[in-house]
Amino acid sequence: MKYLTEFRDPELARWLLDAIAATASRRWTLMEVCGGQTHAIIRHGLDQLLADQVEFIHGPGCPVCVTPLETIDRALAIAARPEVIFCSFGDMLRVPGSDTDLFTVKARGGDVRVVYSPLDAVHLAEAHPDRQVVFFAVGFETTAPANALAAVTARRRRLANFSMLVSHVLVPPAMSAVATAPGNRVEAFLAAGHVCTVMGTEQYEPLVAAHRMPIVVTGFEPLDLLDGVRHAVAQLEAGRAELANAYRRAVQPEGNPAARAILAEVFTVCDRAWRGIGTIPDSGWRLADAWRDFDAEIRFDVGGLTVAEPAACRSGAVLQGLLRPPDCAAFGTSCTPRRPLGATMVSAEGACAAYFQYRRLAPAGRAHTSDSAGPAAAVEA
Amino acid sequence: MTDLADMTGWACPTPLRDHQRIVLGHGGGGVLTSELIEHLFLPAFAAGGSTARRDPAAALLDAASAASADAALADAAVLAVGGIRLAFTTDSYVVRPLFFPGGSIGELAVHGTVNDLACRGAVPLALSAGFILEEGLELAVLGRVAQAMGHAAAAAGVRLATGDTKVVERGLADGLYVNTSGVGLVPPGVDVRPDRAAPGDRIIVSGPIGEHGIAVLSVREGLEFGGDVRSDTAALHGLVAAMLAATIPGVHALRDPTRGGLATALCEIAAAAGAGVEFTESAVPVPPVVEAACGFLGLDPLHVACEGRLVAFVAEADTDAVLAAMRAHPAGRDAVVIGSVTAEHPGVVVARTAFGGTRIVDRPLGEQLPRIC
Numbered sequence: 068m069k070y071l072t073e074f075r076d077p078e079l080a081r082w083l084l085d086a087i088a089a090t091a092s093r094r095w096t097l098m099e100v101c102g103g104q105t106h107a108i109i110r111h112g113l114d115q116l117l118a119d120q121v122e123f124i125h126g127p128g129c130p131v132c133v134t135p136l137e138t139i140d141r142a143l144a145i146a147a148r149p150e151v152i153f154c155s156f157g158d159m160l161r162v163p164g165s166d167t168d169l170f171t172v173k174a175r176g177g178d179v180r181v182v183y184s185p186l187d188a189v190h191l192a193e194a195h196p197d198r199q200v201v202f203f204a205v206g207f208e209t210t211a212p213a214n215a216l217a218a219v220t221a222r223r224r225r226l227a228n229f230s231m232l233v234s235h236v237l238v239p240p241a242m243s244a245v246a247t248a249p250g251n252r253v254e255a256f257l258a259a260g261h262v263c264t265v266m267g268t269e270q271y272e273p274l275v276a277a278h279r280m281p282i283v284v285t286g287f288e289p290l291d292l293l294d295g296v297r298h299a300v301a302q303l304e305a306g307r308a309e310l311a312n313a314y315r316r317a318v319q320p321e322g323n324p325a326a327r328a329i330l331a332e333v334f335t336v337c338d339r340a341w342r343g344i345g346t347i348p349d350s351g352w353r354l355a356d357a358w359r360d361f362d363a364e365i366r367f368d369v370g371g372l373t374v375a376e377p378a379a380c381r382s383g384a385v386l387q388g389l390l391r392p393p394d395c396a397a398f399g400t401s402c403t404p405r406r407p408l409g410a411t412m413v414s415a416e417g418a419c420a421a422y423f424q425y426r427r428l429a430p431a432g433r434a435h436t437s438d439s440a441g442p443a444a445a446v447e448a
Numbered sequence: 449m450t451d452l453a454d455m456t457g458w459a460c461p462t463p464l465r466d467h468q469r470i471v472l473g474h475g476g477g478g479v480l481t482s483e484l485i486e487h488l489f490l491p492a493f494a495a496g497g498s499t500a501r502r503d504p505a506a507a508l509l510d511a512a513s514a515a516s517a518d519a520a521l522a523d524a525a526v527l528a529v530g531g532i533r534l535a536f537t538t539d540s541y542v543v544r545p546l547f548f549p550g551g552s553i554g555e556l557a558v559h560g561t562v563n564d565l566a567c568r569g570a571v572p573l574a575l576s577a578g579f580i581l582e583e584g585l586e587l588a589v590l591g592r593v594a595q596a597m598g599h600a601a602a603a604a605g606v607r608l609a610t611g612d613t614k615v616v617e618r619g620l621a622d623g624l625y626v627n628t629s630g631v632g633l634v635p636p637g638v639d640v641r642p643d644r645a646a647p648g649d650r651i652i653v654s655g656p657i658g659e660h661g662i663a664v665l666s667v668r669e670g671l672e673f674g675g676d677v678r679s680d681t682a683a684l685h686g687l688v689a690a691m692l693a694a695t696i697p698g699v700h701a702l703r704d705p706t707r708g709g710l711a712t713a714l715c716e717i718a719a720a721a722g723a724g725v726e727f728t729e730s731a732v733p734v735p736p737v738v739e740a741a742c743g744f745l746g747l748d749p750l751h752v753a754c755e756g757r758l759v760a761f762v763a764e765a766d767t768d769a770v771l772a773a774m775r776a777h778p779a780g781r782d783a784v785v786i787g788s789v790t791a792e793h794p795g796v797v798v799a800r801t802a803f804g805g806t807r808i809v810d811r812p813l814g815e816q817l818p819r820i821c
Contacts, residue, residue: 110807112804112806114805115805116803170467170472173471174471
């Protein structure tokens with residue numbers, strides 16, 4: 068497969084690993100910004116291979132995770148309406164709102180459909196003029212151009228029954244938030260390559276200058292990631308802080324001008340709440356005023372939403388090494404591999420799951436019956 | 449608004465597990481399906497007697513029918529009746545669309561049930577066919593499906609011995625659904641079941657994975673992946689017979705990796721055997737078109753369904769003989785060893801990546817969902 072297998076070559080990977088090992092005089096803390104990069108690092112075991120040189124802190128670049136609870140609840144309320152066909156990318160269906168998810172809304176009779184492109188939702192609106200078709204427009208700068216194009220197409224086709232529930236988030240403000248957060252340990256960023264494919268790299272120059280941290284635009288295949296790490300470690304060792312592009316085959320400095328033009332027309336920057344993090348100024352896009360007739364938030368009055376996070380999970384602190392799993396009040400009681408509260412207990416690689424498997428010391432009387440099968444229980448989780 | 453975001457609160461919201469209604473994921477063959485079986489079906493079916501907790505019919509069968517206890521967890525139940533051992537299984541087919549490159553719901557309905565019997569080492573004898581038809585379905589479509597079933601059964605040497613037809617109102621079924629149940633005869637001495645997998649066993653995959661799932665996805669969603677992909681649907685009992693001809697005691701466990709893919713098959717056998725599984729990721733045959741489609745959609749090839757492949761757990765000493773027998777059979781031409789069973793990390797499946805790292809391989813929670821990005 069072109070552009071896939073070439074960038075998974077074990078021999079070249081070994082060469083890059085050796086180069087990183089030869090350069091690193093100590094262990095550096097890097098944040099890979101995008102969830103896709105996190106997935107690839109874990110999937111290919113790069114974190115283990117770089118255990119002596121790099122600690123990876125997993126960034127907030129997972130659109131599914133950061134979409135605010137209030138938006139999820141609004142989506143659930145709109146999707147439950149009988150006149151609505153609610154269209155979403157597949158992985159949003161499983162995201163829990165305050166007390167339910169889109170799968171459950173669908174099971175109760177809501178017309179929830181998985182689409183692969185926002186234009187599929189536009190086609191549905193054309194095919195069902197008697198229904199209201201709503202597209203759940205979430206994600207980072209990467210997914211936004213196609214979503215903007217859906218609004219443009221719907222206007223061109225005069226579709227009065229199409230709207231979008233928009234909750235776009237922007238990467239650079241989130242990186243600034245990480246860099247300035249109290250207790251931040253991140254020393255360099257591997258920036259999200261696909262976001263840069265759209266937006267280019269110039270947005271990152273001010274971040275490098277403001278925070279004096281290397282930012283390396285990095286791709287998603289193992290060799291891309293290792294090359295990004297190599298650039299970052301080389302800068303850190305030399306005491307430099309620069310913007311570097313380790314994903315040149317996809318990223319131009321100016322990004323994709325056509326995509327940026329349509330984004331500038333359809334969306335406008337706004338403050339945005341990030342789930343689990345809080346509100347970050349100027350960190351989102353909403354529909355621009357000229358496009359608000361396509362805004363599902365305005366079109367559908369779902370009444371006052373009472374928003375409540377379903378569970379008290381401190382996996383954020385665990386992920387940053389600020390909290391040991393056994394010190395969490397929920398550990399082993401309300402949070403187990405079978406009934407996890409957070410990502411670190413869900414994932415078999417997660418710190419809490421690892422502690423639960425190998426080091427759980429249950430106080431007397433605490434029942435572990437449903438999870439007492441040992442490591443197998445974590446696999447089932 | 450706060451000036452500084454609180455990164456310590458950063459967490460991934462976890463999927464809901466306590467659904468009060470059936471969601472699509474309950475049929476995905478993953479964790480949700482297992483929980484439904486374990487927490488709803490098994491306790492309900494066991495009501496009425498402690499000795500028959502796992503198998504209510506056990507009292508009617510020979511006392512020696514210990515193997516029947518694994519009914520819900522293996523591909524097929526093995527029932528000892530009057531001195532012979534019958535394998536018994538059932539499966540329902542709800543694939544959409546009804547026809548896809550390389551096959552149709554008709555072939556699947558025959559092959560899937562035949563393969564469940566074969567994975568207990570049984571020789572398939574006869575199938576039932578139950579149809580649920582939607583009002584308005586074209587007879588020509590039903591005719592094509594029935595023809596496909598007839599041809600597949602004839603090719604596999606099994607009889608379609610009994611059947612049932614129901615029609616539901618328009619809108620209550622997606623064209624047609626088929627259920628097939630099957631019975632087969634387990635030859636003397638054959639004892640193939642998930643919990644026989646043991647440390648030292650070699651793990652063999654019979655051919656390239658993921659083609660069925662990607663073929664169906666390509667027509668269902670109108671996606672093209674830059675290559676021809678056809679379902680791998682095939683009957684596997686001939687292949688299993690060839691393996692058993694090489695060694696009877698050495699074939700410990702077999703599984704056809706359908707819903708949930710190879711990852712689920714390996715996890716289920718690791719859990720049943722109470723042993724660990726280790727395999728080399730690069731040894732798993734993933735066709736380029738499957739890899740491309742999965743890369744495009746954000747799916748894991750290890751989670752994509754096959755309908756004509758099996759994974760075998762074979763005693764180390766018999767591995768070469770079984771592998772040679774598989775490669776001599778058309779359904780196992782591309783068979784390869786991908787890993788082995790270990791006493792380490794019982795119940796856990798670990799993949800060795802091409803770069804020398806390792807990762808735990810898990811079952812999907814429910815349905816495979818294409819990612820946003």
